[in-house]
Structure formats: C-alpha cells, structure tokens
Amino acid sequence: MKKIGMYIALFGVLAIVLPFFELQLRLLSWIDNWGETTSWIIKIGLIVVGGILFFMASKNETNVTNENQGE
Template sequence: MEDIKLKLGKGGLILAAMGIISIILSIFNYNIRLLAWVDAWGNTMGWVIRILLILGGGALFLFFGREEDDEA
C-alpha cells in the first residue's frame, strides 16, 4: 500500500511540474507535446486546465508524496 501512495505522490509532482512548465512555455507560444490538446478549447480553458494540473498534482503530492514516519 505504501508503494502505491509514493507512486501517486510522484505522479502528482510530475503533473504539477508539467502544468508549471506548460505555463512558462505558453508565454513564448510553445507547449509540451503531451499537453498540446490543452489549447484546443480556447485560450481561457487552456489556462484553466493548466491551473487544475498544478493544483491537482500538488494535492496528490501533498497527500501521498511523502513517506510517513513510524512512531514506535
């Protein structure tokens, strides 16, 4: 069970990083190939999806990304 939590945390970190990189690259009219579909619904929806990637990925990392300390 612990292994699944760590994988979810790492996946969340990757999602958040992709959202941040996508925002930075969109300023220069570039995009990550994996996230090219984001702007298919328009500029505003593209920004909403990028922000949701950051928030969702950050939440996954916050809740599942760290190993819990055993208090024995």
C-alpha cells in the same frame, strides 16, 4: 503517488511557462484547442491536483513512518 503528483504539477507549470518562449509540450498541446479560458483552467487544475497528490502522499508517508516507529 508523490512522484506522480510532482510530474502532474510540473506539466502544469511547463504548460503555463513554455508558451512565453514560443515552445509547447506536445503531450499537452490539445489543451489550447478548447480556447484560452478553458486552457488556463486545465493548466491551473493540473498544478492544483498535482500539488494535492504530492502533499497527501508526503503526509501519508510521515504517518506510516510514525506508526512503524511506535511498534
């Protein structure tokens, strides 16, 4: 889950940054068809959801490691 969260957040950041360089990810080009406001909401949502997945997986790995050391 940690890698998936990292990739989702990375796609969100790239979707925000690349248009400033006249570039766009083909995978996420459909986002701009819904208008500017909706596009920004989806891009920021990708970053937030990716960050949540990344940090929840990190916390879960730490808890599993601590439980295994106690045995």
